[in-house]
Amino acid sequence: MKNLLNTVYVSDPEIYLSLKGQNLNLLKENETVARIPLHNIEAISTFGHQGASPALMSECMKQNISISFFSSNGRFRGRVIGEVNGNVTLRKKQYRISEDEEKSAKIARHMIVGKIFNCEQILKRTVRDHALRVDTNKVMKAIDRLKVSRSEAGNCTSLDALRGIEGNAASVYYSAFEECILNQKEVFYFNNRNRRPPLDPVNAMLSFSYSLLASETAASLEGVGLDSYVGFLHRDRPGRTSLALDVMEELRPIVADRFVLKMINRQQITKKDFIVKENKAVILTEDARKNFLQLWQKEKQETITHPFLKEKIQWGLIPHVQALLLARYLRGDLDAYPPILIR
CATH class of the missing domain: 1.20.120.920 (CRISPR-associated endonuclease Cas1, C-terminal domain)
Structure with a gap:
C-alpha cells in the first residue's frame, strides 16, 4: 500500500514557490520563510497569485510531486504533474x-x-x-x-x-x-x-x-x-x-x-x-x-x-x-x- 506523505498547503497569497537544492523554498518579499525537503512531500497546493518557479515545477514533475493552483477563494485553477504513469x-x-x-x-x-x-x-x-x-x-x-x-x-x-x-x-x-x-x-x-x-x-x-x-x-x-x-x-x-x-x-x-x-x-x-x-x-x-x-x-x-x-x-x-x-x-x-x- 502507498505511504501517505505530506501535502504542503500554502495559504498566504504573497508566497512564491521556488527550488533551493532539493528543497521547496517559500519566499515572501524575496525572503525565505520556510524550506521543506522535497522527499517528504507528495503534493503541493498553493492559494494565491505569486506562482512557482520553472525550476521547482521541473523538479516536482521529475519526482512525481503534483502542484495544484487555487485562487485565493479556493477555486481550482490547474495542476502541474509529471510523466503519465501506468500503461x-x-x-x-x-x-x-x-x-x-x-x-x-x-x-x-x-x-x-x-x-x-x-x-x-x-x-x-x-x-x-x-x-x-x-x-x-x-x-x-x-x-x-x-x-x-x-x-x-x-x-x-x-x-x-x-x-x-x-x-x-x-x-x-x-x-x-x-x-x-x-x-x-x-x-x-x-x-x-x-x-x-x-x-x-x-x-x-x-x-x-x-x-x-x-x-x-x-x-x-x-x-x-x-x-x-x-x-x-x-x-x-x-x-x-x-x-x-x-x-x-x-x-x-x-x-x-x-x-x-x-x-x-x-x-x-x-x-x-x-x-x-x-x-x-x-x-x-x-x-x-x-x-x-x-x-x-x-x-x-x-x-x-x-x-x-x-x-x-x-x-x-x-x-x-x-x-x-x-x-x-x-x-x-x-x-x-x-x-x-x-x-
Missing part, C-alpha cells in the same frame, strides 16, 4: 468504456450507490448520537427516501436516469443536512446547496473542501495510470477532471461533509472566520483558511479500516485506494467496482 492498455480500456453509455452506467451506478449509502450514514449517525437535539422524524423520512433512491440507482442502466436519481437523492440529503449542525446554528445555517459563489458559511466550507478533494482525487487517479479527465457519469468537458468528479461522488459525504460538520460542531471555526464580499459571496479569511488546511491535513492522518480491503489505512489514502480499485476493475481483476461504504 496505455489501461487508458485505452478506460476510453472505450467511456464511449459506451451502458458500460459507463455499470460503473457509475456503483459510485452513486456508494454516495447515497454514505449520505444515509451521515444522517443516521446524527440521529443515533443526538436524537434529543434534532428533528428525528424529518431525518428518518429523508433516510427512508434515500434508501429508495439507492435501490433505484443499483438497478439503473441509463446514465440520464442515474443522473436524475442522484440529483433527487442529493436534494433529499441536503433537505436534512442542517439537522447535522448542532452548534452555532445562528451562523451556520443551511437552506440549500449554493455555489459560484457560495452565499453562506456552510456552503463556503463545502465548496472549499470539495475543491481540495477534487484535486487530491485527480492526483490519485493519475497516480494509478488513469486519465482523470475522462469520466463515466460526468461526460467530457474541456478542462474538467470528469473521472475525479465521478470517484468523488461517494467520497463527498464521508470525507468533505463529515469534516465540515466536525469543524462546526466542535466550534473550530466561528462567525469571525468569514468575509462577505460585495457580490454577497461568502469566503474564508486568510487565517481561517490556514486553520482549515491544518485541520484537513491532520484529519488525513487518522486511520480507518477499509470495508472492502479489510485493511487499516489513513483517511488521506481513501482517494488513492478507490482509484486503485477502479484500475483493477478496468483491468479485469475485479467483477465490479467496489465503492467505499462507511457505516
Whole structure:
C-alpha cells in the first residue's frame, strides 16, 4: 500500500514557490520563510497569485510531486504533474468504456450507490448520537427516501436516469443536512446547496473542501495510470477532471461533509472566520483558511479500516485506494467496482 506523505498547503497569497537544492523554498518579499525537503512531500497546493518557479515545477514533475493552483477563494485553477504513469492498455480500456453509455452506467451506478449509502450514514449517525437535539422524524423520512433512491440507482442502466436519481437523492440529503449542525446554528445555517459563489458559511466550507478533494482525487487517479479527465457519469468537458468528479461522488459525504460538520460542531471555526464580499459571496479569511488546511491535513492522518480491503489505512489514502480499485476493475481483476461504504 502507498505511504501517505505530506501535502504542503500554502495559504498566504504573497508566497512564491521556488527550488533551493532539493528543497521547496517559500519566499515572501524575496525572503525565505520556510524550506521543506522535497522527499517528504507528495503534493503541493498553493492559494494565491505569486506562482512557482520553472525550476521547482521541473523538479516536482521529475519526482512525481503534483502542484495544484487555487485562487485565493479556493477555486481550482490547474495542476502541474509529471510523466503519465501506468500503461496505455489501461487508458485505452478506460476510453472505450467511456464511449459506451451502458458500460459507463455499470460503473457509475456503483459510485452513486456508494454516495447515497454514505449520505444515509451521515444522517443516521446524527440521529443515533443526538436524537434529543434534532428533528428525528424529518431525518428518518429523508433516510427512508434515500434508501429508495439507492435501490433505484443499483438497478439503473441509463446514465440520464442515474443522473436524475442522484440529483433527487442529493436534494433529499441536503433537505436534512442542517439537522447535522448542532452548534452555532445562528451562523451556520443551511437552506440549500449554493455555489459560484457560495452565499453562506456552510456552503463556503463545502465548496472549499470539495475543491481540495477534487484535486487530491485527480492526483490519485493519475497516480494509478488513469486519465482523470475522462469520466463515466460526468461526460467530457474541456478542462474538467470528469473521472475525479465521478470517484468523488461517494467520497463527498464521508470525507468533505463529515469534516465540515466536525469543524462546526466542535466550534473550530466561528462567525469571525468569514468575509462577505460585495457580490454577497461568502469566503474564508486568510487565517481561517490556514486553520482549515491544518485541520484537513491532520484529519488525513487518522486511520480507518477499509470495508472492502479489510485493511487499516489513513483517511488521506481513501482517494488513492478507490482509484486503485477502479484500475483493477478496468483491468479485469475485479467483477465490479467496489465503492467505499462507511457505516
